[in-house]
Amino acid sequence: DAGVTQSPTHLIKTRGQHVTLRCSPISGHKSVSWYQQVLGQGPQFIFQYYEKEERGRGNFPDRFSARQFPNYSSELNVNALLLGDSALYLCASSRSPGGEYNEQFFGPGTRLTVL
Amino acid sequence: QKEVEQNSGPLSVPEGAIASLNCTYSDRGSQSFFWYRQYSGKSPELIMSIYSNGDKEDGRFTAQLNKASQYVSLLIRDSQPSDSATYLCAAANQAGTALIFGKGTTLSVSS
Numbered sequence: 474d475a476g477v478t479q480s481p482t483h484l485i486k487t488r489g490q491h492v493t494l495r496c497s498p499i500s501g502h503k504s505v506s507w508y509q510q511v512l513g514q515g516p517q518f519i520f521q522y523y524e525k526e527e528r529g530r531g532n533f534p535d536r537f538s539a540r541q542f543p544n545y546s547s548e549l550n551v552n553a554l555l556l557g558d559s560a561l562y563l564c565a566s567s568r569s570p571g572g573e574y575n576e577q578f579f580g581p582g583t584r585l586t587v588l
Numbered sequence: 589q590k591e592v593e594q595n596s597g598p599l600s601v602p603e604g605a606i607a608s609l610n611c612t613y614s615d616r617g618s619q620s621f622f623w624y625r626q627y628s629g630k631s632p633e634l635i636m637s638i639y640s641n642g643d644k645e646d647g648r649f650t651a652q653l654n655k656a657s658q659y660v661s662l663l664i665r666d667s668q669p670s671d672s673a674t675y676l677c678a679a680a681n682q683a684g685t686a687l688i689f690g691k692g693t694t695l696s697v698s699s
Protein backbone atom coordinates (compact mmCIF):
# COMPACT_ATOMS: atom_id res chain seq x y z
CA ASP A 474 0.00 0.00 0.00
CA ALA A 475 1.16 3.53 -0.70
CA GLY A 476 2.24 5.59 2.25
CA VAL A 477 1.44 9.21 2.98
CA THR A 478 2.11 11.44 0.01
CA GLN A 479 2.83 15.15 0.05
CA SER A 480 3.28 17.78 -2.62
CA PRO A 481 5.25 19.68 -3.56
CA THR A 482 8.57 18.30 -2.32
CA HIS A 483 10.28 21.65 -2.25
CA LEU A 484 8.98 25.20 -2.47
CA ILE A 485 10.62 28.60 -2.52
CA LYS A 486 8.53 31.68 -1.75
CA THR A 487 9.16 35.29 -0.83
CA ARG A 488 7.98 37.12 2.26
CA GLY A 489 4.32 38.11 2.17
CA GLN A 490 3.31 35.42 -0.30
CA HIS A 491 0.82 32.63 0.27
CA VAL A 492 1.49 28.88 0.07
CA THR A 493 -0.66 25.75 -0.15
CA LEU A 494 0.70 22.34 0.80
CA ARG A 495 -1.10 19.12 0.03
CA CYS A 496 -1.28 15.70 1.66
CA SER A 497 -2.94 12.36 0.92
CA PRO A 498 -3.19 9.91 3.82
CA ILE A 499 -2.62 6.16 3.82
CA SER A 500 -5.56 4.29 2.37
CA GLY A 501 -8.05 3.56 5.15
CA HIS A 502 -6.77 6.36 7.37
CA LYS A 503 -9.28 9.11 8.06
CA SER A 504 -7.27 11.53 10.15
CA VAL A 505 -4.55 13.92 8.99
CA SER A 506 -2.24 15.98 11.17
CA TRP A 507 0.19 18.73 10.18
CA TYR A 508 3.51 19.46 11.86
CA GLN A 509 6.25 22.04 11.35
CA GLN A 510 9.87 21.03 11.88
CA VAL A 511 12.64 23.59 11.94
CA LEU A 512 16.27 22.52 11.79
CA GLY A 513 17.51 20.99 15.02
CA GLN A 514 14.06 20.72 16.60
CA GLY A 515 11.40 18.06 16.86
CA PRO A 516 8.18 18.45 14.87
CA GLN A 517 5.68 20.92 16.32
CA PHE A 518 1.94 20.22 16.04
CA ILE A 519 -0.10 22.61 13.89
CA PHE A 520 -3.50 20.96 13.20
CA GLN A 521 -5.38 17.69 13.23
CA TYR A 522 -8.41 17.00 11.04
CA TYR A 523 -10.86 14.11 11.04
CA GLU A 524 -13.97 13.76 8.88
CA LYS A 525 -13.39 17.32 7.58
CA GLU A 526 -13.50 18.77 11.09
CA GLU A 527 -10.66 20.33 13.02
CA ARG A 528 -9.94 18.17 16.08
CA GLY A 529 -6.86 19.92 17.40
CA ARG A 530 -4.89 23.11 16.90
CA GLY A 531 -1.37 23.92 18.05
CA ASN A 532 0.09 27.26 19.04
CA PHE A 533 0.36 28.80 15.58
CA PRO A 534 -0.93 32.18 14.34
CA ASP A 535 -4.12 32.58 12.32
CA ARG A 536 -2.00 32.89 9.17
CA PHE A 537 -2.01 29.08 9.27
CA SER A 538 -5.17 27.30 8.20
CA ALA A 539 -6.08 23.88 6.92
CA ARG A 540 -8.94 21.84 5.61
CA GLN A 541 -9.76 18.23 4.86
CA PHE A 542 -11.66 16.97 1.87
CA PRO A 543 -14.25 14.15 1.59
CA ASN A 544 -11.53 11.79 0.28
CA TYR A 545 -9.56 12.54 3.52
CA SER A 546 -6.79 14.44 1.72
CA SER A 547 -5.81 17.75 3.26
CA GLU A 548 -4.37 21.15 2.50
CA LEU A 549 -2.32 23.41 4.73
CA ASN A 550 -2.39 27.10 3.85
CA VAL A 551 -0.03 29.74 5.14
CA ASN A 552 -0.67 33.42 4.41
CA ALA A 553 1.66 36.42 4.63
CA LEU A 554 4.78 34.27 4.78
CA LEU A 555 7.56 35.25 7.14
CA LEU A 556 11.21 34.22 7.04
CA GLY A 557 10.57 32.19 10.18
CA ASP A 558 8.06 30.01 8.33
CA SER A 559 10.97 28.32 6.54
CA ALA A 560 10.80 24.72 7.69
CA LEU A 561 9.96 21.14 6.80
CA TYR A 562 6.18 20.72 6.84
CA LEU A 563 5.11 17.21 7.69
CA CYS A 564 1.79 15.53 7.21
CA ALA A 565 0.91 12.49 9.31
CA SER A 566 -1.98 10.13 8.86
CA SER A 567 -3.71 7.92 11.41
CA ARG A 568 -6.79 5.71 11.43
CA SER A 569 -8.71 8.04 13.71
CA PRO A 570 -8.04 10.98 15.96
CA GLY A 571 -7.32 10.49 19.62
CA GLY A 572 -7.54 7.41 21.77
CA GLU A 573 -4.89 4.88 22.48
CA TYR A 574 -3.02 2.87 19.88
CA ASN A 575 -3.36 5.80 17.53
CA GLU A 576 -0.11 5.68 15.62
CA GLN A 577 0.73 8.51 13.26
CA PHE A 578 2.72 7.88 10.09
CA PHE A 579 4.56 10.70 8.39
CA GLY A 580 4.84 11.60 4.74
CA PRO A 581 8.11 12.72 3.14
CA GLY A 582 7.43 16.37 3.93
CA THR A 583 7.50 19.64 2.01
CA ARG A 584 10.60 21.76 2.42
CA LEU A 585 9.51 25.43 2.38
CA THR A 586 12.07 28.17 2.02
CA VAL A 587 10.96 31.78 2.47
CA LEU A 588 13.31 34.42 1.07
CA GLN B 589 3.39 24.06 28.49
CA LYS B 590 3.57 20.30 27.98
CA GLU B 591 7.11 19.20 27.24
CA VAL B 592 9.14 16.19 26.23
CA GLU B 593 12.82 16.30 27.13
CA GLN B 594 15.65 14.37 25.50
CA ASN B 595 19.42 14.64 25.64
CA SER B 596 20.49 16.04 22.28
CA GLY B 597 23.66 13.97 22.18
CA PRO B 598 25.47 13.06 20.14
CA LEU B 599 25.47 9.58 21.61
CA SER B 600 28.33 7.57 20.17
CA VAL B 601 28.50 3.78 20.45
CA PRO B 602 30.65 1.16 18.68
CA GLU B 603 29.08 -1.32 16.32
CA GLY B 604 27.52 -4.23 18.16
CA ALA B 605 27.00 -2.30 21.42
CA ILE B 606 23.73 -1.39 23.11
CA ALA B 607 22.51 2.18 22.59
CA SER B 608 20.29 3.62 25.33
CA LEU B 609 18.11 6.62 24.59
CA ASN B 610 16.07 8.36 27.26
CA CYS B 611 13.13 10.73 27.40
CA THR B 612 10.99 12.38 30.09
CA TYR B 613 7.58 13.98 29.67
CA SER B 614 5.64 16.51 31.71
CA ASP B 615 1.99 15.72 30.92
CA ARG B 616 0.71 13.08 33.36
CA GLY B 617 -2.35 12.72 31.14
CA SER B 618 -0.30 11.29 28.27
CA GLN B 619 -1.14 7.63 27.64
CA SER B 620 0.65 6.85 24.38
CA PHE B 621 4.33 7.14 23.60
CA PHE B 622 6.29 6.74 20.42
CA TRP B 623 9.84 6.55 19.14
CA TYR B 624 10.61 7.83 15.66
CA ARG B 625 13.86 7.54 13.73
CA GLN B 626 14.81 10.40 11.43
CA TYR B 627 17.69 10.23 8.98
CA SER B 628 19.24 13.50 7.89
CA GLY B 629 17.06 15.22 5.29
CA LYS B 630 14.24 12.67 5.67
CA SER B 631 10.95 12.55 7.53
CA PRO B 632 10.41 10.72 10.85
CA GLU B 633 9.77 6.98 10.68
CA LEU B 634 7.80 5.25 13.45
CA ILE B 635 9.85 2.46 15.01
CA MET B 636 8.16 1.76 18.35
CA SER B 637 4.96 2.59 20.22
CA ILE B 638 4.28 1.82 23.89
CA TYR B 639 1.16 2.33 25.97
CA SER B 640 1.59 0.29 29.18
CA ASN B 641 4.19 0.32 31.92
CA GLY B 642 7.02 -2.11 31.34
CA ASP B 643 8.99 -3.29 28.35
CA LYS B 644 8.00 -3.86 24.74
CA GLU B 645 10.39 -5.63 22.40
CA ASP B 646 10.48 -5.61 18.60
CA GLY B 647 13.54 -7.17 17.03
CA ARG B 648 16.63 -5.27 18.17
CA PHE B 649 14.52 -2.52 19.74
CA THR B 650 13.10 -2.45 23.27
CA ALA B 651 10.95 0.40 24.53
CA GLN B 652 10.46 0.91 28.26
CA LEU B 653 7.77 3.00 29.94
CA ASN B 654 7.47 4.11 33.55
CA LYS B 655 4.41 6.33 33.97
CA ALA B 656 5.06 6.98 37.66
CA SER B 657 8.46 8.46 36.81
CA GLN B 658 7.19 9.93 33.51
CA TYR B 659 10.06 8.26 31.75
CA VAL B 660 10.38 6.50 28.40
CA SER B 661 13.48 4.83 27.00
CA LEU B 662 14.60 3.01 23.87
CA LEU B 663 17.30 0.36 23.80
CA ILE B 664 18.90 -0.66 20.53
CA ARG B 665 20.80 -3.94 20.77
CA ASP B 666 23.60 -4.94 18.39
CA SER B 667 23.81 -1.38 17.07
CA GLN B 668 24.68 -1.05 13.38
CA PRO B 669 26.11 1.92 11.45
CA SER B 670 22.73 2.09 9.68
CA ASP B 671 21.16 2.95 13.07
CA SER B 672 23.00 6.29 12.97
CA ALA B 673 20.19 8.84 12.96
CA THR B 674 18.24 11.23 15.17
CA TYR B 675 15.76 9.49 17.47
CA LEU B 676 12.65 11.46 18.39
CA CYS B 677 10.58 10.68 21.46
CA ALA B 678 6.91 11.71 21.31
CA ALA B 679 4.05 11.70 23.80
CA ALA B 680 0.43 12.01 22.74
CA ASN B 681 -1.58 14.73 24.49
CA GLN B 682 -4.47 13.71 26.75
CA ALA B 683 -6.95 13.77 23.89
CA GLY B 684 -4.56 11.75 21.78
CA THR B 685 -4.92 14.24 18.94
CA ALA B 686 -1.42 15.72 18.95
CA LEU B 687 2.07 14.38 19.41
CA ILE B 688 4.47 16.41 21.50
CA PHE B 689 8.04 15.77 20.43
CA GLY B 690 11.37 16.13 22.09
CA LYS B 691 14.23 17.76 20.20
CA GLY B 692 15.72 14.37 19.41
CA THR B 693 18.90 12.51 20.30
CA THR B 694 21.53 12.03 17.62
CA LEU B 695 23.01 8.53 17.63
CA SER B 696 26.29 7.73 15.89
CA VAL B 697 27.34 4.08 15.53
CA SER B 698 30.94 3.60 14.50
CA SER B 699 32.16 0.51 12.63
